[in-house]
Amino acid sequence: MRNTSHPASQIPGGTADEPSTGSVVAVTRAMQLLGAFALGESQLSLAELSRRCTMHKTTVLRIARTLAMAGYLVQCENGEWRLGPAAGWLGARYQSGFDVQNVVEPMLRELSHATGESAAFYVREGDFRTCLVRVEGPQPLRHHARMGEALPLDRGSPGRVILAFSGEPGEVYEAIRQRGYHLSIGEREKDVATVSAPVFGLHWRLLGSVCISGPASRLPEDKLNALAHTVIAAANRLSYSLAGDRSMQTPKVVSTWHP
Numbered sequence: 053m054r055n056t057s058h059p060a061s062q063i064p065g066g067t068a069d070e071p072s073t074g075s076v077v078a079v080t081r082a083m084q085l086l087g088a089f090a091l092g093e094s095q096l097s098l099a100e101l102s103r104r105c106t107m108h109k110t111t112v113l114r115i116a117r118t119l120a121m122a123g124y125l126v127q128c129e130n131g132e133w134r135l136g137p138a139a140g141w142l143g144a145r146y147q148s149g150f151d152v153q154n155v156v157e158p159m160l161r162e163l164s165h166a167t168g169e170s171a172a173f174y175v176r177e178g179d180f181r182t183c184l185v186r187v188e189g190p191q192p193l194r195h196h197a198r199m200g201e202a203l204p205l206d207r208g209s210p211g212r213v214i215l216a217f218s219g220e221p222g223e224v225y226e227a228i229r230q231r232g233y234h235l236s237i238g239e240r241e242k243d244v245a246t247v248s249a250p251v252f253g254l255h256w257r258l259l260g261s262v263c264i265s266g267p268a269s270r271l272p273e274d275k276l277n278a279l280a281h282t283v284i285a286a287a288n289r290l291s292y293s294l295a296g297d298r299s300m301q302t303p304k305v306v307s308t309w310h311p
Contacts, residue, residue, distance in 0.1 A: 081107060082115050086124060086139060095132040155293045160187040160262070163286040167264050167279050169271070171286075173251070174210040175260035176218070177202065181211045189266065208240035209233075209248040213261040217250040233284055235276040237268050245271035247280050249287035253294045262287040 088104040089096060101116070102109045116133055119125040123138035160171040170189040174181045180202040205211035216228035228234045235247040245268040253259035264283055271279075 078115070081105070081111070082119055085112065085115050085119065086135070089135055095128055095130075095134045097132050101133065155290065156185050157187065159286055159290045159293070160185060163187075163262065163264060163282065164189050166282050166286075169264040169266040169279075172210070172263050172265065173260055173290075174203075174214065174248075174263060176205070176214050176258075179205065181205050181214055181260075184260070189264075191266065191270070204240065207236075209236040209246040210261045210263040212236070213248040213250050214258065217258045233280045235273065235280065237271075237273065237276070243268045245276055247271075247276045247283050249280070249284040250291075251287050251294070252291040256291075259291075259294060262290060 084105045084107070085101060088101055096104075098109055098112060098116070102112045105112060107115075116125050116127070120127060120136065123136045124142075125133050125139075126136040127133055156173050160173060163171040164187045168189060168191060170187065172183050172186040175184050181204075182202055203211065205215050212225070212234045213228060216225040216234065233247060233249045235245070237245045244265060246263050246265040248261045248263040250261055251259045262283060264279060
C-alpha cells in the first residue's frame with residue numbers, strides 16, 4: 053500500500069521530531085498570528101508578525117493568506133496586515149454570549165450612577181482575566197481599564213474574586229468566599245482602588261466579577277467597604293438575570309446583602 057502521509061519536512065514549519073500534543077499545529081499558529089495584534093495596533097508588517105510569532109516569514113505569509121480568505125485578516129495597500137471583519141464578528145458573538153447589551157451594560161451604568169465610580173465586568177480567560185464591558189464614571193479623575201487586555205488573576209480584587217469562587221484554596225480566598233466580596237488598594241496598579249463581587253451564570257456557575265474602581269485618594273478602605281453593599285447588590289441582580297430563579301445550585305453569596 054502506498055504511504056500517503058506527508059513527511060514533516062513537507063509541512064510548513066514542521067520537524068521530524070516535533071512532539072504530538074493532540075493539537076493541530078496549523079490552527080495553533082493561526083491563533084498565534086491573530087493574537088499578535090496588541091490593543092490599539094491597526095497594522096503589522098510581515099516581518100513584525102514573524103518576529104512576534106517566532107515563525108519564518110514564508111510560514112506567516114501562507115497562514116495570513118489563508119486567514120484572509122476567511123476574512124480574519126486583510127492585507128493593506130502598503131503590504132502590512134490588519135485584523136479583518138470576521139475577527140470583529142467573532143468578538144461580537146463572544147460578547148453576545150454574555151448578553152452584554154441587554155443585561156450587563158445597563159447594570160454597569162446603574163452601578164456607576166449609584167457609586168459615582170467606573171464600573172466593569174471581568175471574565176476569566178485561562179490563567180488571566182479580561183475586562184469584557186466597562187462604563188466610565190462621572191468623575192473627571194477616574195481609573196481607565198482597557199477592554200480585552202489580559203490581566204493577572206492574583207492581583208486586584210476582580211481577579212481574586214474570580215479565583216475565590218473558582219475554589220482556589222487558601223485563607224485569603226476562603227475569607228473572600230465568606231465575605232462575598234473583595235477590595236484592593238494599589239495591588240495591581242499604584243493608587244488605584246477597587247471592590248468586586250462574583251457574578252453567576254447558567255446553572256449558577258461562576259461567570260465573572262463585577263467591579264467598581266477609582267483613585268485610592270477618593271476610595272479609602274472604609275469607603276470601599278461601604279460601597280461593597282452596592283456592588284454585591286448589583287452583582288446579585290446580574291446573576292439572577294443571567295442564571296434565572298433561585299435553585300439548589302444557587303451560591304449562598306448571592307443572598308448576601310440583598311437590597
